[in-house]
Amino acid sequence: MFRLSDIIEEFIKELMRGTGADTLEIQRNELAEHFNCAPSQINYVLSTRFSIDKGYYIESRRGGGGYIRIQKLEIARKPYLSHLIFEHIGDSLTQMDALRVLKNLEEKNIISSRERAIMEAAVNDKSINVFSPPKDAVRANIMKSMLSTLIRE
Template sequence: MRNISDIIEGYLKSIIEHEDNGTAEIKRNEVAEKFQCVPSQINYVIKTRFTIERGYAVESKRGGGGYIRIHRIQTNSRKELVDHILDSLQEGASSVMTEDIIYRLLAEQAVSKREARLMLAGIEHAAKHYPLQERDAIRARVLQAMLFSLLYEQSE
């Protein structure tokens, strides 16, 4: 059975998909009321499920007329997607961040399911033998190498 976060995520994604511009503008309290949950649950879903790594940009305006706007980041090509991801890896990559990036690559059909599984396994295996403080840098370097390989494959 799906939990409330999964249901809210699905609802927000359906709004985004039905909009021509790929943007959903919501009022947190209205969505919370719809799902009979606390507004902080909506914040949690947006913060964890609508990240840059997953291909979303979020902006908000507080106050009485406030809103939360979730925009799907569209890329025009596989190369543009990979370049965008490579830029985001300059400061390292947490385990969650690398998973989100790989799932985005899979969702946008830049990699196959098999490639995604191999990437996830390879990144975690490479990082697990290093001290905690070094793992983010190792994950980022391994993922960058994999992404450069994808770009090279595409240009052949």
């Protein structure tokens, strides 16, 4: 069950927890060499796990002394939930993206692990056994609906 992308994700998160700071600077090639992978795999990890919607902001610079700066956004609960509901999710949401969003919500202590499990179950492909409106559309609805209960309170 060796998934390098997950390992790199954890490595970065662990590094951030370690320094205590909310920003981390890495060098793409160095990191790639550390994990013995193609440099572009780092981009893959960043775009799938450290996007704005997961609560991270990324800046980078090319050329000599270049870097990638990963910043963990400290957004308040409601604005973050609003962003998810009104901007990110839209009318289609894949299962993978849903799972990643939920993982981050738990990491940000916006939901408990029980709540995460409940929501994961609700947006799971196996639960949403539909044809006519595509699964991703139904999932988007359910997800937005669930998240909005958290804003209401």
